[in-house]
Amino acid sequence: MEKFNLVIKKNKPKKREGLEELPGSHENIVMRFAPNPSGPLHIGHARAAVPNGEYVKKYGGKFILRIEDTDPKRVYPDAYDMIVEDLKWLGIEADEIYYQSDRFEIYYKYAEELIKKGSAYMCTCEGGEFKKLKDNCKPCPHRDQSVEENLKLWREFPDMEAGTAVLRIKTDINHKNPAIRDWVAFRIEDAEHPRLGNKYRIYPMMNFSVSVDDYLMGMTHVLRGKDHLANSEKQSYLYKHMDWDMPEFIHYGRLKMEDIPLSTSKAKEGIENGTYSSWTDPRLGTLRAIARRGIQSETIWNLMVEIGVKMSDSAISWKKIFGLNRNIIENKANRYFFVENPIEINVLDCPDKFKDFTLKKELHPDYPDRGFRKLKFNGSVYIPQEDYKDGHIRLMDLINVDVHGDEVKFNSESFEESKKLKAKIIQFVPTDGAVNAEVVMDDGSIKKGFCEPDCTNLNVGDIIQFERFGFCRLDELKEDLLIFYFAHK
RNA sequence: GCUCCGUUGGUGUAGUCCGGCCAAUCAUUCUGGCCUUUCGAGCCGGAGACUCGGGUUCGAAUCCCGAACGGAGCACCA
Secondary structure, three states, X not given: OOOOOOOOOOOOOOOOOOOOOOOOOOOOEEEEEOOOOOOOOEHHHHHHHHHHHHHHHXXXXXXXXXXXXXXXXHOOOOHHHXXXXXXXXXXXXXXXXXXXXXXXXXXXXXXXXXXXXXXXXXXXXXXXXXXXXXXXOOOOHHHHOOHHHHHHHHHHHHHOOOOOOEEEEOOOOOOOOHHHOOOEEEEEOOOXXXXXXXXXXXXXXXXXXXXXXXXXXXXXXXXXXXXXXXXXXXXXXXXXXXXXXXXXXXXXXXXXXXXXXXXXXXXXXXXXXXXXXXXXXXXXXEHHHHHHOOOOHHHHHHHHHHHOOOOOOEEEOHHHHHXXXXXXXXXXXXXXXXXXXXXXXXXXXXXXXXXXXXXXXXXXXXXXXXXXXXXXXXXXXXXXXXXXXXXXXXXXXXXXXXXXXXXEXXXXXXXXXXXXXXXXXXXXXXXXXXXXXXXXOOOOOEEEEEEOHHHHHOOOOOEEEEOOXXXXXXXXXXXXXXXXXXXXX
């Protein structure tokens, strides 16, 4: 028996971890990622793919990849495979994959059903003419055609000339947003489709195929950019006509990537005209380009989860990405020496001990258990031009030298002595055994120099840190040259 | 122009629905010191935000109205 009128304070929601809870039921959720195959995935796609993947993982559910290739003019055939590869890199393997180009007959079937219900009509208005009527809330003359007439025209549709007719879905001719009024569901398209050839001439519009598929595939939640806000409303009419339950639509804002204003089409253009080397050019925002630079998919994943699915726009900076990435790779990356813009020095007056000496250095200073790399020293090394200045220099972990004009002399050995001398501690590469190396920077420029011999034991894809230079990923292992891609400091 | 939408430090976020526990969270960034034979990491400290104006209220980042700024859509693309 409750004697006291306990006032239960409403629990403030706990600090949110990860993504916001999804609206609606969390049982057996079905979500999808539905890109247009116009190129490989870029960072903007990750903004859509990751939250879908994260939610499915969080609640347990089904992830569907649906390739939306219903515009033959915007299909880049290689993209079909690239998209799957890029998703895999992100850590997503779809439970089911669909190609909309396989599903035209399904769309036709529903189109006919809509016509029979009187919810769609064949419109042979000239485009500008229709717009004029629509903008004034006036139905076009075809809107009231009989079902029979519409079906007749629908059957003749494939034989009509491109641009002369469309199938429209009835909405509300008085809708306050003109964009919503009686939208197009099918059009005639003569372009050859990479997968279908010229099999069909009647192509569904995105709003139609998307709605039908989202329904048939049992989508419970649909994540999409806020540029689709009007489309969501257009689609709602189709759901009403068919008496289908609508998925939960969630819209997210635009993502602006610092220094990468490039769209897929611009990138493609740049590749074709030689401005960029390929889809993995470090200046591009494609996931494969980012991966090539040594940015971990986990970094992108975490970033996208942090940004979440809110409606306001976000601008992400490289600083943020680099910071997150550094946290992940710092303890994985073994350390090596790379000398950029090298200058050879011969240390005079070296004690005999250093005439033939092998320096063992930890692969990672915080993890000595990982083992060592070896640097053979016989008095002659490369150091960065930038560090060659009159004064005292300590070759890291080795010796202290004095630089005077052209002359470099042995000074002392101990680290304590270097402190007294206030010597600058620098990396170096022994002349004997130095390996040619190039580092491709994020602006596409190349820094040339030498790296230490043990780098040849690395595998392509390894992320390392060149001490005092930055984190890099080994991209190519050639006979006499190692090519790295620069990640960040 | 019309129709929508958004606005928390340099950047990204939490909190806004259900006003007080918010002199506002966390991350990144920048920064002072310590430490370290890397300009990496680590440790300790610091800087930095509720777009503006009204209103409601004992009390507003949170509710209401207006403005400014920003964004999206207005295709026979997706």
